Amino acid sequence: MAHIVCEPCFDCKYTDCVVVCPVDCFYEGAQMLFIHPDECIDCEACVPECPVEAIFHEDNVPDEWKEFTPLNAEESPKCPVITEKKTALEGESCSGKS
Template sequence: MTHVVCEPCDNCKYTDCVVVCPVECFYEADTMLYINPEECIDCEACVPECPVEAIFHEDNVPDEWQSYTDINAEKTAAGDLPSLTEKKEPLGE
């Protein structure tokens, strides 16, 4: 099982979640973050840290954002996104 970063993260990209991740499964693209489903251990530590409520357990992703389950997997499987482990300034601030 895994967690999924969804649309509210786009053009926001708070990184509070990456600091608490014990397995460093977050990856950074230009406008949002993604979780690698192969690395996520389903600990849920990231969920309460997201100030825009963009992270959901894969079984609880809202219908309108279901595509983000595959998007997270595809984006992180490509291997061209850097792993993110430290907090950064969010976009727009």
């Protein structure tokens, strides 16, 4: 089982979640973060850290964001791992804290 980064992360890329991940399973794409499903240990440490509530357990991904489950699996291997907090993009759809 794994957690999935969904649409609220797009154009935001808050990285509060990556610093609490014990297995470094977050990967940085150009517009959002991804979780590698084979590396996630389902610890849920990242979930409360996301200020835009973009991270869901794969069994609880809202129907309108189901396409993010395969997207995380496809994109995470193509992106560099991210383990340190960075400045968020703060796009128009982004609401939360930095």
